Amino acid sequence: MNRNQKIVLAFANTAAFLVTILVNYLASTLPLNQKTTGEISALYDNLFVPAGFTFSIWGIIYLLLAGYVVYQLVDAFRIQESNTGKGFTEKISFWFIASSLANCLWLxxxxxxxxxxxxxxxxxxxxxxxxxxxxxxxxxxxxxxxEPYLVHLPFTVYAGWISVATIATLVRCLSASTG
Incomplete structure (x- = not known):
């Protein structure tokens, strides 16, 4: 992948991240459908719902992802013409953008x-x-x-939390359908 393509991917990743942050912010401040994310969660209370303070992990996740976004932008502009290998940006950009879209759609x-x-x-x-x-x-x-801290760590933490959130969403679906 040439440098210009890497720069385009880096800007696409940045845009996807910024849209995700904006949609999450608006979901709580507008809020969407006149309810905050937490208010919806409270409507479907069950034994698996994590305590409210655990949702502060989103601040950590978004901070880690911001670190990734800045790092991949810097990496895209770094001049390394001799390097023709496939780095992290090329490996995950499509999937990062897809994850950002899924995050927004979920809201x-x-x-x-x-x-x-x-x-x-x-x-x-x-x-x-x-x-x-x-x-x-x-x-x-x-x-x-x-790279382990600015690329691997954000996605490890994010995937770990979404694993828990997926189970919580499943439990909410089941408890909502059974009354």
Whole structure:
């Protein structure tokens, strides 16, 4: 992949991340369908719902992802003409953009209380993060000492949380359908 293509991917990743942050912000401040994400969650209370404070992990996840976005932008502009290998940006950009889209779509399905659609979208989000995780486990030609922290860690934490959130969404769907 040439440098210009890598720069385009880096900007596409950045745009996807910024849209995700904006949609998440608006979902809580507008809020979508006149309810916050937490208010929807409270409507479907069950024994598996994590305590409210655990949702603060989103701040950590978005901070880690912001680190990734900045790092991949810097990496795209780094001049390394001799390196022709496939780095992390090329390996995961499509999947990162897909995960960002799934994150946004989930908010709409959740806020409009289409729980089974929210579950399907959550499974899609989890799937994209698993693909990213697997692709990042493959060695790259451009790995640096900081890459584990700014590339691998954000997606490991994100995938871990979405694994829990997927189970929570499934339980909510089941409890909502059984009354």
């Amino acid at each position: 709409f399905a959740w806020h409009y209380e289409v729980l089974w659609l929210a579950l399907l979208i959550m499974l899609l989000l989890l799937g994209t993060l698993i693909v990213i995780y697997i692709r990042l486990k493959q060695p790259t030609d451009t790995a640096s000492a900081i």
